Amino acid sequence: MRLGMIFGWLCFIVGAYFGVMLLAYGLGFWFEGLGAGGSHFAAILCCMLICVMITATLLTMAERKWGGFFQDRTGPNRARLPGLPNAVLGGLPHIIGDVVKMLTKEAFSPERANKYLFKLAPMLAFAPVFALFAIVPAGPTLAMTAADGTVRQVMMVAANPDFGLLYIFGIASFAVYGTSLAGWSSNNKFALLGGVRASSQLISYEVALGLSLVGMMIAFSTVQLAGPTGMVESQGQYIWSTTFGSFDVGLQGWGIFLQPVGFLLFFAAAFAETKRAPFDAPEGESEIVGYFLEYSGMQFGLFMISEFVEVVVLGGVIVAIFFGGYHLGVGDLWLQNLAFMKAHPVLLGGLYGLVFWLKVVVLIYVQLVIRWSFPRFRYDQVQTLGWKILLPMGLINLFVTGALILWDPTLHTLALVGLLEIGVVIFLTVTPPRQVRREAEEAGHGHGHGGHDDHGHAAPALPSAGTH
Amino acid sequence: MSTMTHGKAEGPKQLIEQDVRERAYIPELIKGLAITTRHFFRNLFGERDTNPQVVDRTGTSLITTICYPEEKVPYPVGYRGLHRLVPREDGKPRCVACYMCATICPAQCIYIEAGEYGADDDAAESRVIEKFPKQFVIDELRCIVCGLCVDACPKDAIRMDTEMHTPSEYTRQNFVYDIPKLLRGAPVTHPSDPWFKRGSSEQPDHVHKEAHTRIGEGNTSRLLANNVEIDTSKPVAVTKFIK
Numbered sequence: 001m002r003l004g005m006i007f008g009w010l011c012f013i014v015g016a017y018f019g020v021m022l023l024a025y026g027l028g029f030w031f032e033g034l035g036a037g038g039s040h041f042a043a044i045l046c047c048m049l050i051c052v053m054i055t056a057t058l059l060t061m062a063e064r065k066w067g068g069f070f071q072d073r074t075g076p077n078r079a080r081l082p083g084l085p086n087a088v089l090g091g092l093p094h095i096i097g098d099v100v101k102m103l104t105k106e107a108f109s110p111e112r113a114n115k116y117l118f119k120l121a122p123m124l125a126f127a128p129v130f131a132l133f134a135i136v137p138a139g140p141t142l143a144m145t146a147a148d149g150t151v152r153q154v155m156m157v158a159a160n161p162d163f164g165l166l167y168i169f170g171i172a173s174f175a176v177y178g179t180s181l182a183g184w185s186s187n188n189k190f191a192l193l194g195g196v197r198a199s200s201q202l203i204s205y206e207v208a209l210g211l212s213l214v215g216m217m218i219a220f221s222t223v224q225l226a227g228p229t230g231m232v233e234s235q236g237q238y239i240w241s242t243t244f245g246s247f248d249v250g251l252q253g254w255g256i257f258l259q260p261v262g263f264l265l266f267f268a269a270a271f272a273e274t275k276r277a278p279f280d281a282p283e284g285e286s287e288i289v290g291y292f293l294e295y296s297g298m299q300f301g302l303f304m305i306s307e308f309v310e311v312v313v314l315g316g317v318i319v320a321i322f323f324g325g326y327h328l329g330v331g332d333l334w335l336q337n338l339a340f341m342k343a344h345p346v347l348l349g350g351l352y353g354l355v356f357w358l359k360v361v362v363l364i365y366v367q368l369v370i371r372w373s374f375p376r377f378r379y380d381q382v383q384t385l386g387w388k389i390l391l392p393m394g395l396i397n398l399f400v401t402g403a404l405i406l407w408d409p410t411l412h413t414l415a416l417v418g419l420l421e422i423g424v425v426i427f428l429t430v431t432p433p434r435q436v437r438r439e440a441e442e443a444g445h446g447h448g449h450g451g452h453d454d455h456g457h458a459a460p461a462l463p464s465a466g467t468h
Numbered sequence: 469m470s471t472m473t474h475g476k477a478e479g480p481k482q483l484i485e486q487d488v489r490e491r492a493y494i495p496e497l498i499k500g501l502a503i504t505t506r507h508f509f510r511n512l513f514g515e516r517d518t519n520p521q522v523v524d525r526t527g528t529s530l531i532t533t534i535c536y537p538e539e540k541v542p543y544p545v546g547y548r549g550l551h552r553l554v555p556r557e558d559g560k561p562r563c564v565a566c567y568m569c570a571t572i573c574p575a576q577c578i579y580i581e582a583g584e585y586g587a588d589d590d591a592a593e594s595r596v597i598e599k600f601p602k603q604f605v606i607d608e609l610r611c612i613v614c615g616l617c618v619d620a621c622p623k624d625a626i627r628m629d630t631e632m633h634t635p636s637e638y639t640r641q642n643f644v645y646d647i648p649k650l651l652r653g654a655p656v657t658h659p660s661d662p663w664f665k666r667g668s669s670e671q672p673d674h675v676h677k678e679a680h681t682r683i684g685e686g687n688t689s690r691l692l693a694n695n696v697e698i699d700t701s702k703p704v705a706v707t708k709f710i711k
Binding site for chain 1: 492500505
């Protein structure tokens with residue numbers, strides 16, 4: 001019953017993403033016929049307005065519902081749809097309630113606030129975050145033949161400027177204007193504290209954010225994400241590969257394999273820029289409420305939804321840079337060369353788009369797990385992490401990457417070192433600490449009175465008392 | 469054999485040595501994420517056990533929530549809930565308006581207005597019971613549910629055994645309970661009730677049986693034994709019944 005319901009929801013999610021991406025490629029093909037570059041418009045419509053926005057809206061619920069599951073609670077389940085008094089629907093009716101509440105509440109502004117900036121700040125916070133997705137390709141560039149024989153190049157990206165990733169750096173740091181202006185224009189000490197914290201946090205992480213991606217730029221000699229020479233297409237190239245019949249298997253040059261350290265640095269820095277836990281010092285509900293302290297109604301709602309849009313967009317950016325974008329990992333060539341797929345490129349586009357969005361959903365899940373697992377960093381710890389750990393590590397990673405690519409431009413060595421780093425992390429994770437190992441050993445040699453405590457889940461069973 | 473080597477006997481193990489796993493930070497983070505993820509999937513796929521005794525739950529799901537209006541925790545035996553006034557067989561409250569509950573109440577939420585049965589009152593109890601509550605009002609909003617009134621009552625007239633808490637109301641005035649609202653439940657009779665006493669006896673026939681009937685009589689006999697003068701011009705409740 002419950003398993004069937006979950007399976008049904010999963011099928012619905014997969015089908016929805018697949019359908020939207022089919023629609024995107026269909027529309028792109030049609031718009032491209034109306035004028036060259038029309039497929040960008042289809043990407044804006046389907047990927048940004050439909051996929052990103054709806055995923056972000058659903059995330060407002062997922063955050064609370066999943067948060068409940070992480071913490072052994074049921075999460076919200078009180079709201080019901082009219083006519084369905086017994087259907088909880090995973091808490092989804094709460095979204096309607098939230099939206100109605102946000103829209104109908106008074107948009108209050110303090111008397112001494114700077115009215116113009118106060119109203120401008122939520123827009124400044126939302127717009128850059130949303131625009132960030134513009135250069136992330138949600139699907140491959142497909143050549144589709146129209147009925148009259150002309151070939152239309154359908155790109156599934158809103159824009160593909162030459163400066164690529166630099167756009168991400170520029171626009172991402174633009175978002176802090178909304179935050180700090182909101183804090184300053186509210187004329188409230190706590191809001192101001194939140195705004196100041198946000199801007200100082202941004203400054204400490206901006207450098208690490210940029211440095212962490214330079215390795216990827218060197219490896220692929222490009223700053224573009226989309227396009228035939230962009231990072232996503234380059235990550236689809238095999239580093240080592242073999243084929244079983246027509247099915248190709250191997251290791252694609254995904255960023256996570258080439259640059260695991262770069263991935264960690266970028267993830268941490270970008271996470272800090274989203275201002276979500278454990279980097280939510282600018283909000284800090286329990287201490288200073290945060291930069292949106294004076295906001296109410298939909299003005300507050302914009303701050304809230306921009307946070308969730310940021311989660312989705314960050315997932316998309318990370319997938320595009322480090323997880324091979326829309327690539328399957330294995331069997332890409334096999335899929336592309338299927339006669340059926342060659343005949344129906346829209347279907348191929350829909351499948352690749354689905355792969356991209358499923359990866360994004362996994363990344364969103366990872367972000368939510370982190371948000372519900374780790375406590376907030378103290379303010380000085382945030383600064384220490386940014387300046388004393390991430391920045392030096394970024395520099396070291398940059399030097400090592402540059403040296404390895406200079407030595408072996410085919411990326412084989414880089415991939416080997418990357419896999420080695422991943423292996424070390426996995427080894428350290430699965431092996432118990434030395435002290436635990438030794439104590440377990442001593443207890444085994446001792447009187448064997450080890451009463452095994454069943455508190456720890458991950459830790460190996462330890463005797464509750466050791467002997468000297 | 470020595471005692472503990474490190475830390476406390478229970479709870480998570482405190483590591484003394486700094487290990488590379490902790491210094492590298494990432495492995496410990498991943499372990500933490502693994503624990504959270506395990507909870508997530510157990511709670512997502514597991515069927516929720518709705519046993520109201522949360523500690524006895526054995527389901528796959530680790531969720532401890534009790535979805536209140538649909539699921540309720542049964543109140544423990546002896547739960548102190550909403551007050552009630554205990555009725556007699558004839559439907560009137562057992563209360564004799566002695567003010568003990570109102571006096572001991574730390575929240576001062578009980579208001580009693582006593583009425584006195586007249587000498588010519590032909591009601592059956594008028595021969596054995598002197599007073600009755602004309603008004604008995606409890607402000608449930610001020611009540612701190614300490615149960616002292618129940619302990620103090622010499623006549624078993626007030627109880628908190630309704631096994632329900634104060635229901636919600638729309639006005640504060642509705643939380644002020646008067647006799648019609650308080651008087652409920654099955655009628656209660658004790659063998660020691662004063663109206664069972666034999667009129668001709670010097671001693672009540674249950675003199676040592678029930679604590680609450682002993683209070684008055686025992687007092688009188690001790691006073692007499694100690695040769696304390698009693699002002700007989702004023703009526704004393706207990707002696708009146710004996711004579």
